Amino acid sequence: MTLHVPSDSLKLLTKFEQGAMIDLYDVDLSKIAGEKLIFRFHAGLNHLRKAIVWQGKTYEPYPIQVTGFQKNGQGTSNRPTMTVSNAFGLITGLVNSFDDLLGAIVTRRQVLAEFLDAVNFEGGNSRADPTQEIVSQYLVERLTNLIPSESATFELALPCESDGVMLPARVIIAHTCCWRYRSSECSYTGSAVADERDAPTNDITKDKCSGTLTGCKLRFGKNGILPFGGFPASAKLS
Known part of the structure; x- marks a missing residue:
């Protein structure tokens, strides 16, 4: 997967010292739910101890961890795993209603904290820039583990691995x-x-x-x- 890195973000990322990179996640169930249904999560809060706002959209503080973004040049790429809290039964309800969330679109947005919307800071933010994000998309390929009242884990795949195309050494x-x-x-x-x-x-x-x-x-x-x-x-x- 080739990622586009905005120029200002690239300049900061190449510096020896850089600000915090924040991972924001959109989990879009619209295609499988038949109506617009998008959950936005971030595993933390902003400096005001409130939910992070990016591009005017609120990312609720919710335990979520996605690992395994490295790519393998031989055959298919590595498949990331997404683990989210199921403490209140939210995920159990969703997987039961929407076929284990197969085909849901997971968007990862990587943003340097200094470019976040002004509302995230007590004195505003003159450097706020909604274009400074690194975006990658994946599909939920399968539910690999579901522990009631604890967590759920999903395997993700690149869209090109799930749309009927031919990849090196593999047919979808x-x-x-x-x-x-x-x-x-x-x-x-x-x-x-x-x-x-x-x-x-x-x-x-x-x-x-x-x-x-x-x-x-x-x-x-x-x-x-x-x-x-x-x-x-x-x-x-x-």
Whole structure:
């Protein structure tokens, strides 16, 4: 992914000493909800101990952490993971209502604190500049873990990995895993579970994965980390 860095931000980022870089997140469910529904989060407060305001929009203080933004030049890029608080059941309600949030758009906005809107500072901010942001977008590819009253973790993918295009060494397929069963990519090494139609079996000679998310969950658990070699979110895009 190529990111555009505004010139003023680039100048400051190349200095030996620089201000704090703030991560702001938009989680846009509009496409899957059928109506405009956007949540804006930041894991902190401004200098006034209030919610951060950027480009006139409020980013609510909410525990959120996204890691794994590095890119791998061979095949697909690394997939970031987004972990958010589920302390009040907000995420449980959303994943139950909107199919695990598959296809939701997550926008990461990186902003140097000195360019934030004037309302974030007691004396205003003469350097406020709404154009000074570094923007990257991802899609929710799958829900990997949901702990009631605690947290939820999602795997994210670049939009180009979920829109039907061909990437180096990989073809984007929504509901079919391309890994060979029990290979290093699949990583399953346990006992017999089910045949190719997901019918239970204890016979190792009949143990074959269906190549679907269902088959993967039978072996790794519904809320386990699934090494599924498909791209479920691509089916959400038109």
